[in-house]
Amino acid sequence: MKLEDKFAIISLNSLEVNHLSKLKRTCLNAIFACKVYLEKGLWPDKNYLKKNIDNYSEFEKSLVSELIKDNLLRKTNSIYSLDYVFEQATEDIVIYEADGAAYQKIIDEIKSHLLELESYQEKDLFLIWLLKETDLISSIFSKFESNKMDYLIELSLADKPLLAGRFSSHLVAKKTKLFNRFILSRSKNKSNNYYKGLSYIMPVFYRKKAIFIRTENRFVRKDERLEDLFQKLDERSISYKLVRDGHIPLVQIHNKYYQVVPYVINMYRFATYGSQLREVTL
Numbered sequence: 001m002k003l004e005d006k007f008a009i010i011s012l013n014s015l016e017v018n019h020l021s022k023l024k025r026t027c028l029n030a031i032f033a034c035k036v037y038l039e040k041g042l043w044p045d046k047n048y049l050k051k052n053i054d055n056y057s058e059f060e061k062s063l064v065s066e067l068i069k070d071n072l073l074r075k076t077n078s079i080y081s082l083d084y085v086f087e088q089a090t091e092d093i094v095i096y097e098a099d100g101a102a103y104q105k106i107i108d109e110i111k112s113h114l115l116e117l118e119s120y121q122e123k124d125l126f127l128i129w130l131l132k133e134t135d136l137i138s139s140i141f142s143k144f145e146s147n148k149m150d151y152l153i154e155l156s157l158a159d160k161p162l163l164a165g166r167f168s169s170h171l172v173a174k175k176t177k178l179f180n181r182f183i184l185s186r187s188k189n190k191s192n193n194y195y196k197g198l199s200y201i202m203p204v205f206y207r208k209k210a211i212f213i214r215t216e217n218r219f220v221r222k223d224e225r226l227e228d229l230f231q232k233l234d235e236r237s238i239s240y241k242l243v244r245d246g247h248i249p250l251v252q253i254h255n256k257y258y259q260v261v262p263y264v265i266n267m268y269r270f271a272t273y274g275s276q277l278r279e280v281t282l
Contacts, residue, residue, distance in 0.1 A: 012073065015096055
């Protein structure tokens with residue numbers, strides 16, 4: 001499988017099909033950069049990509065058509081469509097979902113390759129650059145692993161100023177990169193008052209990492225909450241897997257992992273009971 005196909009599988013997973021978001025544009029830039037690097041030996045930056053990608057929609061269409069044909073990518077309903085607070089706004093959202101086995105295999109290959117090396121060659125640094133520019137690195141590697149890689153990056157670039165310059169270039173404008181990072185890297189395990197307020201002002205920010213699924217009854221037991229969640233997923237034809245049971249169950253949806261946390265929200269002075277799905281990195 002070509003590098004651009006591998007990167008497409010892991011970067012487009014869970015992104016919306018019919019909306020060219022800033023994050024999706026960044027991922028498409030990264031996929032195109034893979035192609036350029038392998039075919040021409042060039043390390044393209046945002047200016048090169050701006051001049052050479054004429055139509056993002058056409059590029060995306062030609063890219064995913066082959067992956068869908070090979071059953072490596074499919075279109076499915078988004079889990080965001082189950083969000084009780086924003087249900088009316090999100091019920092028609094369709095996303096890309098990567099084949100689970102292919103997705104995990106690519107992630108495992110990337111991790112084992114980059115963590116086993118004692119120094120990085122240019123091709124390794126190019127891959128790390130793509131992961132950093134798309135912020136996928138934070139969802140693949142732990143903080144400890146990222147720190148180890150940063151040390152090896154610094155070591156590998158110490159006497160290579162030209163390569164260091166390429167590594168410091170960007171796929172997108174700085175403001176876009178900061179926007180993507182805000183979407184992807186904010187706290188996954190808790191919601192403070194700032195983000196609770198932000199969820200009502202700018203709901204798309206909040207919804208990316210925490211999704212509220214309403215239950216039909218009040219004061220429900222854990223097994224009832226899970227049963228209600230799975231029923232709603234089945235109704236939308238969204239595939240899932242119970243990874244771990246317990247007081248805070250863990251489920252896998254769209255190749256991502258979510259804790260199912262008991263949660264109550266107050267809307268219009270009424271308490272609504274259900275579960276909050278909080279994305280976590282394993």
